[in-house]
Amino acid sequence: MRWILLILLALGLTVWFLPLSLVAPRLVPELKADSISGSIWNGRIRNARYNGLLLGDLDVEADPYSLLSGEPGLRFSRLGNRRLEGRVSGNRRTQNVSGLSGDLELPLLPAPVPPIGVRLDNVIASIGPNGCKAAGGRVEASLPGLPFLGNAPRLSGTPACDGDAFIARLTSPNALVGVNLRAWKDGRWQASIVANSSHPLATAPLRQLGFVQGPDGLHISRQGGGPGAASAQSPHPRPLP
Numbered sequence: 001m002r003w004i005l006l007i008l009l010a011l012g013l014t015v016w017f018l019p020l021s022l023v024a025p026r027l028v029p030e031l032k033a034d035s036i037s038g039s040i041w042n043g044r045i046r047n048a049r050y051n052g053l054l055l056g057d058l059d060v061e062a063d064p065y066s067l068l069s070g071e072p073g074l075r076f077s078r079l080g081n082r083r084l085e086g087r088v089s090g091n092r093r094t095q096n097v098s099g100l101s102g103d104l105e106l107p108l109l110p111a112p113v114p115p116i117g118v119r120l121d122n123v124i125a126s127i128g129p130n131g132c133k134a135a136g137g138r139v140e141a142s143l144p145g146l147p148f149l150g151n152a153p154r155l156s157g158t159p160a161c162d163g164d165a166f167i168a169r170l171t172s173p174n175a176l177v178g179v180n181l182r183a184w185k186d187g188r189w190q191a192s193i194v195a196n197s198s199h200p201l202a203t204a205p206l207r208q209l210g211f212v213q214g215p216d217g218l219h220i221s222r223q224g225g226g227p228g229a230a231s232a233q234s235p236h237p238r239p240l241p
Contacts, residue, residue: 020045020060027072028088028095030187030225040074051187051225053104055084063087071096078102086123095185097125100137106191108222109144109209116179116193117142123159127185131164139168141179143193155179183225192221 020043021036034047040062048055056078063073073089073096084102088095100123105115123137140156155170155178162182170179176196183189195206196217203211203218211218 019043023062023072024060024074027074027090045076051189053106053189053224055104056080056082058084063089084120094126094128094133096127097123100124106222108191108193108220113209114144116144116191118181125159125166125183127166129185131185132161132166135159135161135166139170139181141170143177143179187225188223189225190221190223192219194219 018040020038020040023040024031024036024043024045028050030051031045032049033045036043036045038044038060040060043060045058045060048058057080058076058078060074060076063075065073071089071091071094073087075087076085078084082103084104086100086102087098089098090096100120102120104118104120106118107115109115119140119142121138121140123139124134125132126134137159138156139159140154142154155172157168157170159166159168161167164185166183168181170181172178178194178196180192180194181189182191193211194214194217195211206218209220211220213219
């Protein structure tokens, strides 16, 4: 009986002091950071990046209920004034994100145009061996000033599964512009702006920013992620269906 108690105590101490640096890269293989410190119960990730997307400094703690379910999970929250929080969990077959809320920036347009502001509200995503299994929540985006748009209205949409991909199609009330966000199970992602205008006074400045003509209007996109891939602006973006 004593040996059993000692073994259980040793296991408990191992779990309690388990370094976050061992768990986080296995749970989120696409995660990059300047440093990962602390335990799974009180850890910190400095300058976190996910497939080229900047997340900032994150405080991280284990979700005890997920350990009991056999699907390890971590809760995270960003330090500072710009909110970003959520929960990641998974096993060998499935990766899950839930309660993802806060703000991200997507540098779709060339400098000095500011990045697109994306606001996430309780977004969920579940990715399995065959791709997207579940998606939900709310996504909004604010565009910088673009020719012919002026102060563009806020775009919004609801995430969904589209085949094997997670996708959020964000539209404006006047249908002049849209933003499409898409992610795949191998970590690849793509973000596109679609502008619906044929007026020469609008198309010429947009083309100077890198927009190209597509079947639904002028497009510009950025993609990243995937094994060994780096995010880059595409000169010939593929329109998202």
